[in-house]
Amino acid sequence: MFRTALRNVLAHKARLLMTVLAVMLGVAFVSGTLVFTNTISQAYQQSSAKGLDHVDVAVKPERGEGDGAKPGAAPKLTQDLLDKAANVPGAASATGTVSGFAAIADKDGKLVGEGWSTTGANYYAGKDGKDPRYPMKDGRAPADKGEIALDAKTAERAGFKIGDTVRMSIDGPVLTPKVSGIFTTDDGNVAAGGSLALFDTKTAQSLYAKPGQFSEIDVQAAAGTSQAALKTEIEKVLPKGTAEATTGKQLADEQAEQIAGSMSGMQTGMLVFAGISLFVGIFIIANTFTMLVAQRTKELALMRAVGASRRQVTRSVLLEAFVVGTVAAVAGLAAGVGIGAGLRSLMGSFGGAVPDGPLVVSPSTVLASLVVGIVVTMLAAWLPGRRAAKIPPVAAMNSVHAAATTKSLVVRNTIGALFAAAGTAGVLAGVGMGSDGKMPMSLGAGLLLIGVFVLTPLLSRPIIALASPVLKLFGISGKLARQNAVRNPRRTSATASALMIGLTLITGMTVIAGSFQKAIDKMATDSLKADYVVSMQNFNTLSPDVEKKLQKIDGVTATSPLRNSPSRIDGKSEYLTGVDARTIGDLATLDFKQGSWDGLGGHKVVVDADTAEQFGWKAGSGFTVTYEDGKKGTLQVAGVYQGNEMLRGIMLDKDELAPHQAEISDMQVMVKTSDGATASAKDSIRTALGDNPAIAVEDKKDISDGIAQMFTLMLNMLYGLLAMAVIVAVLGVINTLAMSVFERSQEIGMLRAIGLDRKGIKRMVRMESLVISLFGGVLGIGLGVFFGWAAGELIGASVGTYEMVLPWGRMGLFLALAAVVGVLAALWPARRAARLNMLSAIKAE
Known part of the structure; x- marks a missing residue:
């Protein structure tokens, strides 16, 4: 039977070619996806781990937990704590870091980098005057607020050299420092196409924190001191509830986990489409083997007549499928490696640079490709093989088996009708359940698809x-x-x-x-109702100076910021949105179920219907709020509106919110002009904001x-x-x-x-x-x-x-x-x- 199966495979090479191609394409998609995502993930992990070479223990602010905790930002780390960390037993050196968003414009005024990866940080000079994280390739470290250092890749992409003036932005206003140095870095974001600008520590603190404060303290261990031992010593000098220490290994593991998690979404999505291709391929495989078996009916009948059992006939068909699946899986794996390499190159050509690293073909990828190709092929061939084995030898030799029986068609149509009906009912039930209907709708869609497939002979x-x-x-x-x-x-x-x-x-x-x-x-x-919305290109926050500049533009009749501030209400975290109570009615139209914009001001707020329902509020309801500075206040609901994707939440006057905010910043500013949305008005706004590449002005x-x-x-x-x-x-x-x-x-x-x-x-x-x-x-x-x-x-x-x-x-x-x-x-x-x-x-x- 084994020799017969192999002979049949070789005898129908042309007929089986399409089946091999169908399986190969599906397997290639699976293996290519795994190779691509594993390669990207490992490249980022290695780059991140390399960037932590000088970090044995990292000290970060600790955010309080529980209902009584302040809802604001975590406290910053002080110079005093940095000095203590540098002097603990086993510490060789300590580096204070502070960082945030920094948009850099190239010489054509376009944003350099990839949005979220456009970063600014401090150059922290050690005892030797150098920062080991950022070795200078050319020039020197920045010395004052009028200087920056750029990473070598950004300088090359944008064409900057030592002494050039750079136009950049942190939170809105344009800065024009000069390039004092160009450095190299192992930062994974830079390797991926982002940008990194370094300021002197004092300037970076004024931009991203407060004088004398840091967002992180990195400590390097002396020779012979383990990371765990150093962490223990550092924890002794940390203020309770203010900061926490983490070893460099833990940080590397956490980053690797985060990178793997970010890759898993892409991997899952691509594997879904690979599964669709394989699912479609199942029909081809089943079709192929059904026809091949039908063409060899007399041959199989003769084998039955001379002593072959039903199981042997079925196994011979499955063996053919195994051979075909193996060939297709191996070819698909080879093609998938090429697809993975091609996708990485394609990603680079679209500007999404990837850190250098080898192409990763893991044993799990090889195993998955072989299992998918072989199992899918054998599963699709099993039914035709079983059907062939059940045909009586005499009937097969007389070809009376050819037409499907009425009974089999009735059974098929009945099953299809039941699946289709159940699927339609599931989908309609999901529709009726609103936002809770995802599960029944998904299940119903699957059943309906199967039902229609089963009924297609009847529908044809x-x-x-x-x-x-x-x-x-x-x-x-x-x-x-x-x-x-x-x-x-x-x-x-x-x-x-x-x-x-x-x-x-x-x-x-x-x-x-x-x-x-x-x-x-x-x-x-x-x-x-606003003509324009001004915001940061990367959805970061704007400086309040931006609104002040907008108000001074000729033709601007009204402006209002949208500024978010964390708070706690009845033990739950909620964001408050500060707006200008005097002008918001001229800039936004909302469907109010109770009250209106007119009631907004002072301690009176308007809330969206979902939030009002969650807390049981209505117009006139009062509630206690804990602001981000920890102080408590009482607010009253003046209106309830129907929220949407653009405007929702608890809105109050910005002047009521401002005293409780540590740093005032706007998510966006709405602008209305006397002439409406015109090209000249947009140009005026852009010019007033310094043609800033980091700011988007959108109608x-x-x-x-x-x-x-x-x-x-x-x-x-x-x-x-x-x-x-x-x-x-x-x-x-x-x-x-x-x-x-x-x-x-x-x-x-x-x-x-x-x-x-x-x-x-x-x-x-x-x-x-x-x-x-x-x-x-x-x-x-x-x-x-x-x-x-x-x-x-x-x-x-x-x-x-x-x-x-x-x-x-x-x-x-x-x-x-x-x-x-x-x-x-x-x-x-x-x-x-x-x-x-x-x-x-x-x-x-």
């Missing part, structure tokens, strides 16, 4: 029949194509289902993204376009990933048609003999392929719209402006894509059918 006849009027235009070729498409409903459904799954996902995501984009547009239009259209760009990027990524499933589906159509042509060799030879020319044969195969592909496309788009509507209902529960928008143009494009898939997939099978020798084909068995 009536849906394909709708194409009859069009097919008749192509004469006898069109008529034969329709009959061939419904001749074997199971095969047609399996082929169409592969395409259906990909288009379901693509359509559903397009409907959700388009509808959500429309909701954001409507929200921006309805809730913002309603800019806000909408920014969100649209984000959705477009996300959709394009999803389309690219789902393209793998579509490619696999194309292979399935080619595979089905090729085997169908082989099975119908006699029939095609007879058609040629009675007068159907080669063009007619080609047209017949192409029409059959087109009908099958469009059948899958119609089902996929229909299911995608349904799932998009259902998911949108969940989104609508939290986004009041959400309403479903059907992307008719995109859906038409998807249907056209399905047609193109059908035409392209038929090229080779149609050519093969047309070139069959009619006499040889008629004599074929």
Whole structure:
């Protein structure tokens, strides 16, 4: 049986090629994802660990816990504590660090670095006048507030040299220091494409903390002192409840865990699409083995007649699948290593630099690739093998087994109907449950997808029949194509289902993204009366000086900041949002359920409906709040409004909030001008703010376009990933048609003999392929719209402006894509059918 299985594999090399390709693509996606994410993760971990070479123990501020704790920022570390840490037994040196956001503009005025990774820090000179973390490559360390040092990669990218003036921003106002030095660093953020600017310690403290304060103290151990022993000594000098010590090894482990966690989201997302490709591939594999087994029915029957048992027949089919799966898995693993390397290079070409490191092909990646390829192939081949073994030898040799029994079709349709009904009920139940309906909706969507797949043989006849009027235009070729498409409903459904799954996902995501984009547009239009919103490019906080500059611009009629401050209410953490009570009504429109903007001011606040419901508040309710400075106060609800994604929470007058804030900073500033949103007004604002690269000045259209760009990027990524499933589906159509042509060799030879020319044969195969592909496309788009509507209902529960928008143009494009898939997939099978020798084909068995 083993020799027979191997002989069968080698005898059908061409027929099994498509199956190998389908499995290989899925495995390549899995292995490529694992190689890519493992490589990136290890590169960042090694870079981070290298950056901690000079840190044996790190001292950081400790935030208090519990209901009585102050809600504000954790306390900073003092110079006195730094001196004590440097003098504990076993300490060789201690370094005080302070850091924060620093946006640097290149010579063209564009932001250098990757947003969150644009960092500023202090150069802490030791006894020898040098900071071992930042060896100078050129020039010297910064000495006063008019100087900075830049990392070598940023200086190279932006074209800066010693003595150049740099335009930069910390929290809004533009700074113009000169470059005093260029240094090298092992900082992982810099290696990944970010930027690092160093100030002298005094300047850095004035920018990011307070004079004499640090955000972290790094201590290096003397020779012969362990990290644990040094930590013990340092803990003896730490003020209780103010600071905590952590060993360098713990920090490295924590960073490695954080990096692995950040990579896991990307890895999971990519593996989901790999799973979709493999799931689609299952249909192709099952189709292939079903047809191969059908073609060898008499051979298998003869084996049964001469003594082979049912288990031996099933095992022989599974052995073929094992060989095919192994070959596909090995090829997929090799292709995946190439994909992983390519993705890393591609990431670099898009500006997302990656720290240097080797390509990581771990044993788990190799094992996962082999297991996935072999198991998926064998699972898909098991049912055809089992079905073949159950056919009685005499019946098989007489071919009376060919047609599916009425009983089997009734059972299949009944099961499919039950799954579809249960799935539809689950989806509708999820819709009715609002934000709590995610689980039943997800389960229902899965059941409905399975149900439709099981029912596709039943659905194929009536849906394909709708194409009859069009097919008749192509004469006898069109008529034969329709009959061939419904001749074997199971095969047609399996082929169409592969395409259906990909288009379901693509359509559903397009409907959700388009509808959500429309909701954001409507929200921006309805809730913002302001002409512009000014904010930091990286969503950091703005200096209050920015609003002062905006108020002095000619034509600006009203401004209001949005500034957040942590607080505690009834033992729960809540953010207070400070606004200008005098002007906020001119800048924002909200749907008030009780009260209005007019009541805002002093100790009176307005709250969104969700927060009011959470605490049981209504207009006139009073409550006690603990501010970030630890002081308590009493506030009164003057209005309750319907919150949205742009405005929500507890709003109070900024003058009431300011005395309790240690550092006043704005998340954004809303601006209204006398002439409305015009190009000249935007230019005036930008000029007044010093053409700062770190500050974004956006009108309603800019806000909408920014969100649209984000959705477009996300959709394009999803389309690219789902393209793998579509490619696999194309292979399935080619595979089905090729085997169908082989099975119908006699029939095609007879058609040629009675007068159907080669063009007619080609047209017949192409029409059959087109009908099958469009059948899958119609089902996929229909299911995608349904799932998009259902998911949108969940989104609508939290986004009041959400309403479903059907992307008719995109859906038409998807249907056209399905047609193109059908035409392209038929090229080779149609050519093969047309070139069959009619006499040889008629004599074929």
